[in-house]
Amino acid sequence: MVAPDARLGAQVEVEPGAVIYAGSRIGTGVWIGAGAVVRSGTELGDDCVVEEGAVLGKRPRLRPGSAAAGQEPGPLVVQGGVTVCCGAILYAGARIGPGAIIGDQAQVRERATVGAGTVVGRGSTIDFDAQVGERVLVQTGVYVTGGSVVEDDVFLGPGVMTTNDHAMSRHPRGEPLQGPVFKRACRVGGGAVLLPGVVIGEEAFVAAGALVTRDVPDRAVVMGVPARVVREVPDEDLIERWR
Known part of the structure; x- marks a missing residue:
């Protein structure tokens, strides 16, 4: 019709x-x-x-007072x-x-x-007010939470989970929520979990299954629970070599 x-x-x-x-x-x-x-x-x-x-x-259909409510x-x-x-x-x-x-x-x-x-990718969600840049690869089953920023050329592996609410809804009404920030060309492996507001630096590499509780420096390789820096991304892995 x-x-x-x-x-x-x-x-x-x-x-x-x-x-x-x-x-x-x-x-x-x-x-x-x-x-x-x-x-x-x-x-x-x-x-x-x-x-x-x-x-x-x-x-959208939202409950009264939902944090997702915003301008029309x-x-x-x-x-x-x-x-x-x-x-x-x-x-x-x-x-x-x-x-x-x-x-x-x-x-x-x-x-x-x-x-x-x-x-x-299949079954993934880009939630309210999230900003996803150009040439980003979001694999299957990824959740990009509200208020996240994903810059250009980022890779998010399958099942990556992001969060934006430390208090888990026990905060003053109207308090803004802040998802993670993924800087240009960073890569995040499958099943990684990122806490609210963390910044993943340019060309950084987050290993599969990592729990990211703090900012990750540019070009750092992090892994583990909680994630820790183990080395630097080598020059040959930078995105300019792979365009």
């Missing part, structure tokens, strides 16, 4: 069972799979692919060439950069940003 006042560009294909709500703006050359839902106000750029069962522009999220904006895979959910107010891939059953929450060429 396509609402009469939805705006569709040329060569848009809408498969049976897809629903495009009033006020949506769909660019040229877009393919929308069966059962996908495009909510009111969503802006979808040229040459995007929206696979079966994906939901674009979902409004506004419309979802998806730039050109993005692929939204089966069952993924993109919330109102999120912004997805050109050429990004949002994997099966992944979520990008309200006011979060995902940069150009970034891949968000």
